[in-house]
Amino acid sequence: MIKIKKDLCDFCGTCVSVCPDDAIELFETRVIINNEICTDCLRCVKVCPFDVLEAGS
Amino acid sequence: MKDYYDVIVVGGGPTGSTAARLAAEGGVKVLLLEKDREIGIPVRCGEAVGEKGISKIVELKEEWIANHIKGLRLVAPDGTKVKVHHEDVGFVLDRKRFDYDLAMNAANAGAEVVTKAYAFGLLTENGTVTGVKVQYIGKQYDIRSKIVIGADGVESRVGRWAGLKTNLKLKDVETCAQMTATNINIDQNYCDFYFSSDIAPGGYLWVFPKNKNTANIGLGLAGDKAQNKSPLSYLKDFMKSNFPDASVLTTVAGGVPVAPYTENIVSNGLMLVGDAAHQSNPISGGGIVLGMLAAQIAGRIASEAVKENNVSEQRLSQYVKEWEKAGGSNHRRAYRLKESVAKLTDDDLNKTAAAIQKKPEDKHTVVNIFKAALINQPKLIPDIFKIFLG
The missing domain is CATH 3.50.50.60 (FAD/NAD(P)-binding domain)
Structure with a gap:
């Protein structure tokens, strides 16, 4: 499960662009990861420009 | 609606x-x-555009243009600054x-x-x-x-x-951090591009002047090279060592397809x-x-x-x-x-800059720079000409 440090997020959408499963939703100032679809590939964690995302347990 | x-x-x-x-x-x-x-x-966005390209599409308004640019400079990992001889002048926009x-x-x-x-x-x-x-x-x-x-x-x-x-794919996205910084010492006539694996691995850092002491400064890293340190950390390090007295007016994240x-x-x-x-x-x-x-x-x-x-x-x-x-x-x-440029090492880039600096300034064309950099890959030379001349 990916952890989102919401107060760090700039809502840029780079995580969404690499998600192979279309599991990330981004509105103006809201980012949500759908854990039912997410396969924990961690691509979003690797590309996040501000280190907002973290691999959780 | x-x-x-x-x-x-x-x-x-x-x-x-x-x-x-x-x-x-x-x-x-x-x-x-x-x-x-x-x-x-x-x-x-870095906000820089070439005049030729943009003026074909819209009638430009002066209030869209923050700064008129006279040239580009490429900065090698060892700090060598190469002025690029380029016919198309450009603008830094007010996006x-x-x-x-x-x-x-x-x-x-x-x-x-x-x-x-x-x-x-x-x-x-x-x-x-x-x-x-x-x-x-x-x-x-x-x-x-x-x-x-x-x-x-x-x-x-x-x-x-x-x-x-x-x-x-990870390698086909640049992950970016960008600031607008003022109270910095720059040359407002030039857009600077820094290439170095210490500054922006798999990408480059830009300093695009918006006026005499303000610039849009940012960097992009290849998505597959951003794992250990974030673009924001790289940018903060660059600002600390190059513009320690800057006031930062915006700080933004972004992603760019390079696919x-x-x-x-x-x-x-x-x-x-x-x-x-x-x-x-x-x-x-x-x-x-x-x-x-x-x-x-x-x-x-x-x-x-x-x-x-x-x-x-x-x-x-x-x-x-x-x-x-x-x-x-x-x-x-x-x-x-x-794909080929991504394989160049800091050493290759320093050698390229040194080779170009030996030539007179009017030979510092983008084509010549790429040729010097990709000297071991002659197959790409026609590509370079077609991209920049055709």
């Missing part, structure tokens, strides 16, 4: 606004949706004003523009896209259309909802443009001119297709054909160059 439009454009950046304007000028009913509260904000006015132009051409309107899904019937599901100030609406144009940026989901694979050319940008009732269609230049990351160029084609063809009452993938692929001619072949070459 009404419950039907001929064309719905998702995304109010320069590309979306241009597509909306061209479609509206073609005489069809157009809706332009922007998810954020204001067109033009935040600015996720807030630019984007805002382009949306206004679309509205003045007859398109309806709505902000805070978030597209969260598509309507489809028998394999054809027939509209958009929109969330707008607490309520959800189904808005029907003949054609949806996805101009929804690097994160494009519109394409995916229609079954097009628009997600990027292979794709023809997979239309389906029944749907077209993608701009970053959503990976049309940004894979070697520079520049996307304003190319996106707007494609949007002009897409907007015009959308209006024609609506009037003919034929929005099939086959009819809309006329856009792909015209885009191929306008930008496709150059895009393919630029991607091949990017």
Whole structure:
């Protein structure tokens, strides 16, 4: 499960662009990861420009 | 918002606004949706454009231009600054004003523009896209259309909802951090590009002056090289060692497609443009001119297709054909160059800078620089010439 440090997020959408499963939703100032679809590939964690995302347990 | 439009454009950046304007000028009913509260904000961009490219697409207004640029300088890892001899001069834009006015132009051409309107899904019937599901100030609406144009940026989901694979490989996205900084000591005549694995691995850092002591400063890292340290950390380190007394007026994150050319940008009732269609230049990351160029084609063809009452993938692929001619072949070459440039080490870059510095300044052309850098890959030389001269 990916952890989102919401107060760090700039809502840029780079995580969404690499998600192979279309599991990330981004509105103006809201980012949500759908854990039912997410396969924990961690691509979003690797590309996040501000280190907002973290691999959780 | 009404419950039907001929064309719905998702995304109010320069590309979306241009597509909306061209479609509206073609005489069809157009809706332009922007998810954020204001067109033009935040600015996720380096803001530099070449004069030649942009002036072919829009009549430039002086208030869009923050600063006129006389030249480019490339900075090698060892600090050697190479002035590039380049015929096309450029501008650093004020993207807030630019984007805002382009949306206004679309509205003045007859398109309806709505902000805070978030597209969260598509309507489809028998394999054809027939509209958009929109969330707008607490309520959800189904808005029907003949054609949806996805101009929804690097994160494009519109394409995916229609079954097009628009997600990027890690190596084909640049992950970026950008600041606007003032009280810094710069030469306002030059856009500087820093290349070094210590500063921006798999990408570059830019310093684009907005006035005599203010610049748009940012960097992009290749997505597969950003794992251990974030773009923001790299940028903060650069600012600390180069501009320790800077005041920072904006701090923004962003992503840029630097991906292979794709023809997979239309389906029944749907077209993608701009970053959503990976049309940004894979070697520079520049996307304003190319996106707007494609949007002009897409907007015009959308209006024609609506009037003919034929929005099939086959009819809309006329856009792909015209885009191929306008930008496709150059895009393919630029991607091949990017793949080779990505293999260059800091040592290669230092040697290239040293070799170029020995030549007189009028020989410091982009072509010569690439030639010196890729001297071991002569197969790419024709690509270089075609990209920069043809």
